[in-house]
Amino acid sequence: MMTWQDIERELEQRKLPGLLTLADGRRVEDREDMLRRRQEIKEILCREFAGYSPAFPVTTEGTVCNRDENAYGGKAVREKIILSFRTPFNGFSFAFELFVPRAGTAQSGKVPVFVYLGFTQTPADGPGEEIIDNGFALAHISYQEVAPDKNDGFANGLGTFCSRNPYDSWGKLGMWAYGAGRVADYLCTRPDVDSGRMAVMGHSRLGKAALWCGALDERFSLTVSNNSGGGGAALFRGKTGERVANLAKEGSAHWFCGNFVNYANREEELPFDQHFLLALTAPRHLYVASASLDEWADPRSEFLACAAASGAFELWGVPGLILEEQAGTTMPEHPLHQGHIGYHMRQGTHHLGREDWKHIFEYRRLHGV
Numbered sequence: 001m002m003t004w005q006d007i008e009r010e011l012e013q014r015k016l017p018g019l020l021t022l023a024d025g026r027r028v029e030d031r032e033d034m035l036r037r038r039q040e041i042k043e044i045l046c047r048e049f050a051g052y053s054p055a056f057p058v059t060t061e062g063t064v065c066n067r068d069e070n071a072y073g074g075k076a077v078r079e080k081i082i083l084s085f086r087t088p089f090n091g092f093s094f095a096f097e098l099f100v101p102r103a104g105t106a107q108s109g110k111v112p113v114f115v116y117l118g119f120t121q122t123p124a125d126g127p128g129e130e131i132i133d134n135g136f137a138l139a140h141i142s143y144q145e146v147a148p149d150k151n152d153g154f155a156n157g158l159g160t161f162c163s164r165n166p167y168d169s170w171g172k173l174g175m176w177a178y179g180a181g182r183v184a185d186y187l188c189t190r191p192d193v194d195s196g197r198m199a200v201m202g203h204s205r206l207g208k209a210a211l212w213c214g215a216l217d218e219r220f221s222l223t224v225s226n227n228s229g230g231g232g233a234a235l236f237r238g239k240t241g242e243r244v245a246n247l248a249k250e251g252s253a254h255w256f257c258g259n260f261v262n263y264a265n266r267e268e269e270l271p272f273d274q275h276f277l278l279a280l281t282a283p284r285h286l287y288v289a290s291a292s293l294d295e296w297a298d299p300r301s302e303f304l305a306c307a308a309a310s311g312a313f314e315l316w317g318v319p320g321l322i323l324e325e326q327a328g329t330t331m332p333e334h335p336l337h338q339g340h341i342g343y344h345m346r347q348g349t350h351h352l353g354r355e356d357w358k359h360i361f362e363y364r365r366l367h368g369v
Helices: 004-013 033-048 102-108 128-133 170-188 205-216 274-279 299-315 356-369
Strands: 059-070 074-087 093-101 111-118 135-143 192-201 220-228 285-291 341-346
Touching: 004 285, 004 299, 033 170, 033 205, 033 274, 033 299, 059 170, 074 341, 093 128, 093 170, 111 170, 111 205, 128 135, 128 356, 135 170, 170 192, 170 205, 192 205, 192 356, 205 220, 205 299, 220 356, 285 299, 285 356, 299 341, 341 356
Parallel strands: 111 135, 111 192, 192 220, 220 285, 285 341
Antiparallel strands: 059 074, 074 093, 093 135
């Protein structure tokens, strides 16, 4: 039977760094301490994991360049939008697509939205119509529009946005997350979008980026990662499959800051683990989805990270992961939807499919986020 006692015992064996211990060694006791600890965690993750994103002020504008009043057979309005943003030093633009359900807009005036970091030009990598049918708007970002997913010396896309160093400057995860944040800037100006119910979501490496976006940008009421694995929701200590040494290779080192890849084969020396990242979404809502045969991502380590992050939510006065004791299993057989951390494990391999979306829709409706 899966119990909290078993989970806590396994977490102790993994020897995680203390989430609720301040840098001066004191235990976090209240919300004031948690605010201080939150800032410490952000600094650690910026310095040693994803890098520092630009902090200077930015002005964002969106220009509709194409509009279809009858997308999905008349169910939605589709707009292709050129998003431009400027700082005192530089500017950048990229295109994304916004789909707003016609019926939802007529009934309530504003609809909740998914800001989805996608691998393809196809909305949400497939089930765009189902998102509309379930009453949500969709802002679909094709991630390569923001920064190309290759080791190009940061010479393209947002890589040219500001100067960088090889140690703690942002990697591509930070750039994709920053792009999603600028889309949120624009959505907050839309009269048909509920800016209080924006979810940022991604699958695989883009699940990692979504987690970083939701950690830094508190406007997102919900952060969703699907099969995000190492560098995403999964704990590194005790992890199987993808580890820092794999992420430090040519195909993915550019996702992170330079300091992170130095921890290859030295996970036990990391001054954080991924429960730090998950905890930054507290006291808002977080949803983590795994797949039973996704050994590279390691669903057990994704689930345990949710449990390890729960204490931060509780200090904010909200429940984290709420566990249902289930006989004969060490992983949840049914979605865990009651807390501010939601979780499900789908049977199968590394994939984002209709079953995953179904559970995420259910969670959003249950909590009104």
